[in-house]
Amino acid sequence: MSAPYRDLRYLRLPVPNLDAAAEFGSDILGLKLEDRNDTAVYFRSDARNHALCYALNGAASVGITVGERAELDAAFERLTGAGFAPQWLSDEQASARQVKTGLTVAAPNGVMVDVIWRPLTSGWPFHGPRPTGITELQAVQLACRDVQADEAFWVDGIGGTVSDWAGQAVFVNIDGAHHRIALYPSDLDGVLGITFGVGDVDHVMRNWYFMQARQLPVAHGPGHQPTSGSRFVSTKGLGDILYTYATPMEPVAPNGPRQFPDESLSHCAWGSPSTMAEFNGGSKS
Numbered sequence: 107m108s109a110p111y112r113d114l115r116y117l118r119l120p121v122p123n124l125d126a127a128a129e130f131g132s133d134i135l136g137l138k139l140e141d142r143n144d145t146a147v148y149f150r151s152d153a154r155n156h157a158l159c160y161a162l163n164g165a166a167s168v169g170i171t172v173g174e175r176a177e178l179d180a181a182f183e184r185l186t187g188a189g190f191a192p193q194w195l196s197d198e199q200a201s202a203r204q205v206k207t208g209l210t211v212a213a214p215n216g217v218m219v220d221v222i223w224r225p226l227t228s229g230w231p232f233h234g235p236r237p238t239g240i241t242e243l244q245a246v247q248l249a250c251r252d253v254q255a256d257e258a259f260w261v262d263g264i265g266g267t268v269s270d271w272a273g274q275a276v277f278v279n280i281d282g283a284h285h286r287i288a289l290y291p292s293d294l295d296g297v298l299g300i301t302f303g304v305g306d307v308d309h310v311m312r313n314w315y316f317m318q319a320r321q322l323p324v325a326h327g328p329g330h331q332p333t334s335g336s337r338f339v340s341t342k343g344l345g346d347i348l349y350t351y352a353t354p355m356e357p358v359a360p361n362g363p364r365q366f367p368d369e370s371l372s373h374c375a376w377g378s379p380s381t382m383a384e385f386n387g388g389s390k391s
Contacts, residue, residue: 110265114286115169118159127160130344136238155226157243167218181221188263214255215295239309247299249292270333273368284334284355290384299348307337313351314339329374
């Protein structure tokens with residue numbers, strides 16, 4: 107069975123101040139500020155016109171892309187049949203997301219998921235303001251009070267497949283990568299973090315040293331994620347979420363999803379401590 111989506115396209119986050127968001131995205135994350143208007147700032151991490159948007163209005167949303175217009179109708183029918191309530195994006199909503207059209211639906215944890223068609227792609231190479239090594243938007247992590255309900259949403263409603271479990275944490279494949287969406291049992295609902303792919307482990311370490319030099323809180327890592335095989339380091343920042351730099355992921359295990367223990371070593375094989383309860387093992391829901 108082929109993957110149902112072309113890519114994970116963007117994360118859209120509400121913020122109270124666009125000036126602070128513009129500074130954080132550029133100076134701290136090392137992304138390229140591509141567009142700005144009175145209600146939002148848009149940052150590039152690769153060839154797409156934006157991978158991260160900070161907006162003054164609306165709920166947090168994750169964008170995933172279909173390749174054909176007919177796939178939007180199929181997604182709408184699948185979501186409806188699974189008991190969810192998708193709605194078509196208005197022209198204003200589509201314009202704000204820089205897409206031709208799409209639908210939006212609430213996941214059980216309250217995060218909106220936008221299934222979109224014809225997102226805007228930039229014709230210019232990506233060059234960030236500092237040498238982060240960023241190559242792509244790699245993944246989004248979601249906090250879930252009821253992780254089983256969110257797993258059912260992403261599998262039965264969205265059409266993804268489970269790559270692995272670590273305790274109750276779920277890693278969801280939507281486009282052939284090991285995972286683009288990671289669901290973590292938590293005492294909270296919402297966006298837990300965003301991961302930007304980097305070229306290799308040297309870039310992970312450079313970003314770790316940058317965090318130390320700027321006195322940014324290192325929330326996890328440097329580490330090695332056993333499920334995806336990725337090396338990573340994470341800081342906590344704007345929106346009270348994790349911002350992670352990570353090396354490319356290994357392929358999905360060929361014989362189906364694996365179950366890793368409910369312990370911290372399932373989230374970092376190097377034993378790197380984390381300030382986040384979601385990565386320390388033990389059921390949160």
